[in-house]
Amino acid sequence: MIPANHPQLRSWIEVPQNHDFPIQNLPFGIFSTRGNPNNKRVGVAIGDYVLDLSAVAEHGFFNDLVELTDLSVFYESYLNPFIALGQSAWRATRQRISELLQHDNPTIRDNADLQKELLFAQKEVQMHLPVQIGDYTDFYSSLEHATNVGSMFRPDNPLFPNWKHLPVAYHGRASSIVVSGTPIRRPKGQSKPDYSEQPIFGASRSVDFELEVAFVIGKSTELGQSISVQEAENHIFGLLLFNDWSARDIQKWEYMPLGPFLGKNFASSVSPWIVTLDALEPFRTASPKQEPKVLPYLQFEGDKAFDIQLEVWVRAESGAEKLVCQSNFKYLYWNMAQQLAHHTVNGCNVNIGDLCASGTISGKEPNSFGSLLELTWGGKNPILMPDGSELRFLRDGDTVIMRGYAQKNGLRIGFGEVANQLLPAL
Amino acid sequence: MIPANHPQLRSWIEVPQNHDFPIQNLPFGIFSTRGNPNNKRVGVAIGDYVLDLSAVAEHGFFNDLVELTDLSVFYESYLNPFIALGQSAWRATRQRISELLQHDNPTIRDNADLQKELLFAQKEVQMHLPVQIGDYTDFYSSLEHATNVGSMFRPDNPLFPNWKHLPVAYHGRASSIVVSGTPIRRPKGQSKPDYSEQPIFGASRSVDFELEVAFVIGKSTELGQSISVQEAENHIFGLLLFNDWSARDIQKWEYMPLGPFLGKNFASSVSPWIVTLDALEPFRTASPKQEPKVLPYLQFEGDKAFDIQLEVWVRAESGAEKLVCQSNFKYLYWNMAQQLAHHTVNGCNVNIGDLCASGTISGKEPNSFGSLLELTWGGKNPILMPDGSELRFLRDGDTVIMRGYAQKNGLRIGFGEVANQLLPAL
Numbered sequence: 001m002i003p004a005n006h007p008q009l010r011s012w013i014e015v016p017q018n019h020d021f022p023i024q025n026l027p028f029g030i031f032s033t034r035g036n037p038n039n040k041r042v043g044v045a046i047g048d049y050v051l052d053l054s055a056v057a058e059h060g061f062f063n064d065l066v067e068l069t070d071l072s073v074f075y076e077s078y079l080n081p082f083i084a085l086g087q088s089a090w091r092a093t094r095q096r097i098s099e100l101l102q103h104d105n106p107t108i109r110d111n112a113d114l115q116k117e118l119l120f121a122q123k124e125v126q127m128h129l130p131v132q133i134g135d136y137t138d139f140y141s142s143l144e145h146a147t148n149v150g151s152m153f154r155p156d157n158p159l160f161p162n163w164k165h166l167p168v169a170y171h172g173r174a175s176s177i178v179v180s181g182t183p184i185r186r187p188k189g190q191s192k193p194d195y196s197e198q199p200i201f202g203a204s205r206s207v208d209f210e211l212e213v214a215f216v217i218g219k220s221t222e223l224g225q226s227i228s229v230q231e232a233e234n235h236i237f238g239l240l241l242f243n244d245w246s247a248r249d250i251q252k253w254e255y256m257p258l259g260p261f262l263g264k265n266f267a268s269s270v271s272p273w274i275v276t277l278d279a280l281e282p283f284r285t286a287s288p289k290q291e292p293k294v295l296p297y298l299q300f301e302g303d304k305a306f307d308i309q310l311e312v313w314v315r316a317e318s319g320a321e322k323l324v325c326q327s328n329f330k331y332l333y334w335n336m337a338q339q340l341a342h343h344t345v346n347g348c349n350v351n352i353g354d355l356c357a358s359g360t361i362s363g364k365e366p367n368s369f370g371s372l373l374e375l376t377w378g379g380k381n382p383i384l385m386p387d388g389s390e391l392r393f394l395r396d397g398d399t400v401i402m403r404g405y406a407q408k409n410g411l412r413i414g415f416g417e418v419a420n421q422l423l424p425a426l
Numbered sequence: 427m428i429p430a431n432h433p434q435l436r437s438w439i440e441v442p443q444n445h446d447f448p449i450q451n452l453p454f455g456i457f458s459t460r461g462n463p464n465n466k467r468v469g470v471a472i473g474d475y476v477l478d479l480s481a482v483a484e485h486g487f488f489n490d491l492v493e494l495t496d497l498s499v500f501y502e503s504y505l506n507p508f509i510a511l512g513q514s515a516w517r518a519t520r521q522r523i524s525e526l527l528q529h530d531n532p533t534i535r536d537n538a539d540l541q542k543e544l545l546f547a548q549k550e551v552q553m554h555l556p557v558q559i560g561d562y563t564d565f566y567s568s569l570e571h572a573t574n575v576g577s578m579f580r581p582d583n584p585l586f587p588n589w590k591h592l593p594v595a596y597h598g599r600a601s602s603i604v605v606s607g608t609p610i611r612r613p614k615g616q617s618k619p620d621y622s623e624q625p626i627f628g629a630s631r632s633v634d635f636e637l638e639v640a641f642v643i644g645k646s647t648e649l650g651q652s653i654s655v656q657e658a659e660n661h662i663f664g665l666l667l668f669n670d671w672s673a674r675d676i677q678k679w680e681y682m683p684l685g686p687f688l689g690k691n692f693a694s695s696v697s698p699w700i701v702t703l704d705a706l707e708p709f710r711t712a713s714p715k716q717e718p719k720v721l722p723y724l725q726f727e728g729d730k731a732f733d734i735q736l737e738v739w740v741r742a743e744s745g746a747e748k749l750v751c752q753s754n755f756k757y758l759y760w761n762m763a764q765q766l767a768h769h770t771v772n773g774c775n776v777n778i779g780d781l782c783a784s785g786t787i788s789g790k791e792p793n794s795f796g797s798l799l800e801l802t803w804g805g806k807n808p809i810l811m812p813d814g815s816e817l818r819f820l821r822d823g824d825t826v827i828m829r830g831y832a833q834k835n836g837l838r839i840g841f842g843e844v845a846n847q848l849l850p851a852l
Binding site for chain 1: 566579586594597600611614615681687691718768769771773775776852
């Protein structure tokens, strides 16, 4: 048995070089076919195709996997029931799929009828929100982002004294998290521009993206229970790209003293494919050194960061498109294991399907800043678009496209994209 | 047909004077009998009894109600499916229950066997979390509380400039909301005491309650849609008591700049019975005058506040019990209709079962402050308990009991209680 991550593996499905979804990736998602949008089911991405796991189960290919104690999970509208079967079930499933797709396995390869039942072109299917999200937490774990934003909102006090001692976070809104492709409506709300004595009401004039990566909880805990840094990664099912849409004018006026509310909760969007931690294993790397030393419950050994390149593109309604940000998941000061250990150290319970987003991922270089707020420095330094227009904050009709991939020695594990268009306010 | 709220109504079930659950109340909850805790179903409180609505449905008493399009909702583990049938269904159900319980209706009154099937003594049943909570929002709508806390945390800047222009709120944790009776574990976490240069880790030394009332969303909206102040109350199913447990030392160190996180998310607790807005109708009253004038989307007509008396009792492990706070829901500066209009003005969607809590409800008098933080002024002025002990913040073994009721002209509509004991840290 060749492990599903083996870099030499190749599939009988042709996967172009530098494609996000080679046989080593096999991310999980929820899809339906165009003609039948309500018939949601579990799929896995392979090259430009989706492998339908409900059909794979139907044909008995999972029958001998003792870890898969319930095959009905592949017919569900969310991945939660599949995730609930546990890490050994995810691994057995991924391993079996890998075997079925390996170039020398004739089972599906040589059966055209079977292929028709099991495989769908990605461009022919509709992707859905992959998990039912009970709670969503947003961290604030990029030192560069926190410093940049802090220096704009509070010039005399950019980084609070707690920041290097704990991974700051707040609770976000789960109901307004949508999948890639869903249009985002420009929010209305209160703001208090500098020129005005009184707050005003209207459509936000500073809608922004935030480049983030979120992890999906893979194992629930009971109230009162804590997860150690050492155990944390076993509670993570996988990762997806996360755009934390933000209205800066609304946020600036409302956020003191209890944090973001309407400036954030009008929408967040996620990529449809969840890339497992197993697939990302070859891309572990060191995180930035933490100084001062953190408290024992946050101390960790080994590499807990992952080298994942991240990009943000903005496409204007004219079609003009520009790469506005190149960042990396490894820039984060606080890693996922620390985030989850901190989140639960007080006994807060987590549930399968919960999302924990990283916070905006900015690097040191100006082109690595993960939001327009930072890239244009509050709109002061507009980005020149290829159509000659100026981008300060998002304009009606702009589409924000985030992409992510880990790449090393010819192996690429990608996330696909999260792409959403901003519509005018109602 | 006598309307379910009519003050002259009485039931053939004896309900003592000043009882929380007369025939005019009929709050909804989820219960199971002791021997069969997993068999959850919908019940209504009447006096010291629970009327089992699944059994009422079974006997055909709802069959002619055209608004009740699905009777299986009464066999569910949460009220959400019942609530989803809509306001006309809630009203028809409550009206029918009222009729069945009226003193001159012999149907159940004169049938001892039927009574055995339909009625359970409240002391014999177990109450459960009444709704599945998708998202939970906590407002901060008491001027007195915001001023008290602000002056302790930020003496030079107690009330932020936004406070009188919008109902400040933040997202809380839904997963850790538990029902009355569930023990609460003292949380551990980081804090930075004034005497220490560095943060320390350990069990919180300032666990507190917060006296709140929460409303339950009764009608969902789509992303992008807003609810007007005028429409807001039609989106509310009912109210319950809410204890927003807080660890002040953890909160103080972590909350800048993104708001409360681990200082709050270890637990919140709710009373098990949801009192409908219909039952509270006779107790409408005016709210405090809002000055400066609010923006048009927050302006309202008529009485949107409710006169609900609130009490907090602390019972020590010794059994010594003391009434430590007497407040009133009507003290709130921002009413529920304004809260919901603000929450959705940016297009944030709400779902049936979501909770919106008021924030701590403090009045002007020192004995009306809704948290120990305010009552003991950060622990400086301890409360003398009847057993001679001093209460600054909650001690291991203390039970916090919150009660609430509206009362006028001999009619009392009560909430029962939310009572939870604090256990030592693990």
